[in-house]
Amino acid sequence: MKNFAAQVVELAFVRDRIERGSRDPRDIAMQTEEAYAVMAARTAAPVLQALAGYRASLSG
Numbered sequence: 136m137k138n139f140a141a142q143v144v145e146l147a148f149v150r151d152r153i154e155r156g157s158r159d160p161r162d163i164a165m166q167t168e169e170a171y172a173v174m175a176a177r178t179a180a181p182v183l184q185a186l187a188g189y190r191a192s193l194s195g
Contacts, residue, residue, distance in 0.1 A: 139176040139183055145169050 146169040152162050177183045 136180050136182065139173070139180050142169065142173045142176045146173055 146166070149162060149166045149169050153166060
C-alpha cells in the first residue's frame with residue numbers, strides 16, 4: 136500500500152510539470168513509466184484490486 140501511494144505521488148508530480156508547460160520528452164516518458172508503476176503497485180496490493188474499476192458518483 137505504501138508503494139502504491141508513493142507511485143501515485145510521483146505520477147502527480149510528473150503530470151504537474153507537464154500541465155505547467157514542460158515539453159521535455161523525458162517528462163513525457165517519465166509519465167508513461169510512472170503510470171505503469173502505479174498499475175503494477177496496484178496489482179501487487181490485493182486490497183487495491185477491488186478499487187481497480189471504482190468511479191466516484193457525481194451526485195451533488
